[in-house]
Amino acid sequence: MSTPTDLAVGTELAALKIDPISRTTLALFTGASGDTNPVHLDHEIAQAAGMPDVFAQGMLSMAYLGRLLTDLFPPDRLRSYGVRFAAITPVKGEPTCTATVTSIDESGGERRATLALSVALADGTVTLTGDAVVAL
Amino acid sequence: MAVSPDAVGMVLPPISMDIERGRLAAFARVTRATDPAYSDLDAAKNAGHRDIPVPPTFLFAIELEQADPFWWARNIGVEVNYVLHGEQRFTYHRVAYAGERLTANAVITDVFSKRGGALEFIIKKTAISDEAGARGRGSGHDVVVRNPGVGS
Numbered sequence: 001m002s003t004p005t006d007l008a009v010g011t012e013l014a015a016l017k018i019d020p021i022s023r024t025t026l027a028l029f030t031g032a033s034g035d036t037n038p039v040h041l042d043h044e045i046a047q048a049a050g051m052p053d054v055f056a057q058g059m060l061s062m063a064y065l066g067r068l069l070t071d072l073f074p075p076d077r078l079r080s081y082g083v084r085f086a087a088i089t090p091v092k093g094e095p096t097c098t099a100t101v102t103s104i105d106e107s108g109g110e111r112r113a114t115l116a117l118s119v120a121l122a123d124g125t126v127t128l129t130g131d132a133v134v135a136l
Numbered sequence: 137m138a139v140s141p142d143a144v145g146m147v148l149p150p151i152s153m154d155i156e157r158g159r160l161a162a163f164a165r166v167t168r169a170t171d172p173a174y175s176d177l178d179a180a181k182n183a184g185h186r187d188i189p190v191p192p193t194f195l196f197a198i199e200l201e202q203a204d205p206f207w208w209a210r211n212i213g214v215e216v217n218y219v220l221h222g223e224q225r226f227t228y229h230r231v232a233y234a235g236e237r238l239t240a241n242a243v244i245t246d247v248f249s250k251r252g253g254a255l256e257f258i259i260k261k262t263a264i265s266d267e268a269g270a271r272g273r274g275s276g277h278d279v280v281v282r283n284p285g286v287g288s
Contacts, residue, residue: 018168025166032163034200037216049218058221059196063167066192071171075189075231082225 004072007101007113007136016068016097021056023091029060056089061119061128065097069115073134079112083130094122104136111136139247139256143212148242148260153201157234160188167191177234190232195264196224198240212244214258222257232266240264 004013026040035057038045046054062083069078089095099115106112112135119128161175172179173189180188199205206216232238246259 028162028166032159032166033194034197034205036200036205059193059224060167062224063163063191063193067167067169070169070174070191074183075192078192078228080225080227081192082223084223085221 007104009101009104011101013068013072013099013101013115016064016071018064018095018097020092020094021060021089023054025060026054026056026091029057029063033057033059033063035059051088052090054091056091056093058085058089058128061085061089061095061097062130064095065099065117065119065128065130068097068099068117069132069134077135079108079133079135081130081132083117083128085128087125087127089119089121089127093127095119095127096122099132102131138249138253139214139258140212141247143244143247143258146208146212146244148199148208148244150239150241151199151201152237152239153198155190155232155234155236155238157188159197160190160194160234163191163194163197185231185233187233187235190234190236192226192228193224195226195232195238195240198238198264199242199262208244209258212247212258214256232264237267238264239266 004011030036030041037057039049039051040054040057043054046052065083066081069081097117097119099117101113102116103114104111105114112133115132115134117128117130117132118126120126157177164175169175169191173183173185174180174191175188177188206214206219209216209219240262242260242262244258245261247257249256
């Protein structure tokens with residue numbers, strides 16, 4: 001982990017590019033996350049629910065974006081982390097996670113940075129937007 | 137379908153989970169974590185942790201630690217295959233570690249619809265506490281998860 005020391009408003013943190021999400025990843029994330037919803041695993045159930053194919057768990061993208069945060073900051077610096085799920089990530093999707101500093105201020109007796117977060121697919125579809133607050 | 141507004145205020149039974157190192161390591165592998173502190177005890181200790189730290193979003197797993205995690209949704213009129221996860225927010229009071237037994241206490245705080253009922257929103261808030269019941273003491277683990285499901 002290399003915690004950035006010179007954050008300023010507008011600083012873009014290192015993007016995290018994820019390889020195409022395989023069906024195996026969806027299965028393994030089911031076990032690791034405890035989300036056993038079959039629409040992420042079973043093609044027939046996904047189609048019965050009106051989807052062309054299985055799709056990635058939203059929490060998988062949130063976990064990747066969380067990894068971007070924990071790659072840069074010790075976990076005890078994280079104050080809050082929230083996302084809004086904007087679009088489905090299809091199987092084979094290639095998400096890229098990004099974070100930009102939007103403000104730095106004093107709060108709770110410490111210096112905190114607020115980050116704007118986003119996950120987008122290779123075709124530009126934004127699948128997730130969010131924010132996080134970290135203590136510096 | 138319509139989600140019953142009576143669901144507001146519904147308190148779900150507490151769900152506890154023993155946080156296991158192996159499960160955290162599996163989570164780290166599938167999310168391709170590069171920091172070994174999230175999967176290896178020695179690496180975690182070398183980084184100053186007392187055990188493997190729980191990654192920021194793993195806390196979502198606690199409420200899923202039951203045979204039928206979405207029974208409560210069916211009970212209030214939701215067809216689970218049509219549920220989308222709308223938003224998710226975590227507020228952190230301290231880092232949780234492998235070896236802890238954490239308990240989630242959830243309550244449905246709001247139910248509303250948009251687009252003439254085409255989309256229905258369920259807002260659920262969850263407090264996560266440790267075995268000392270640290271929630272509310274201010275010194276312990278108190279995570280609030282804002283978790284609106286979207287039914288349509």
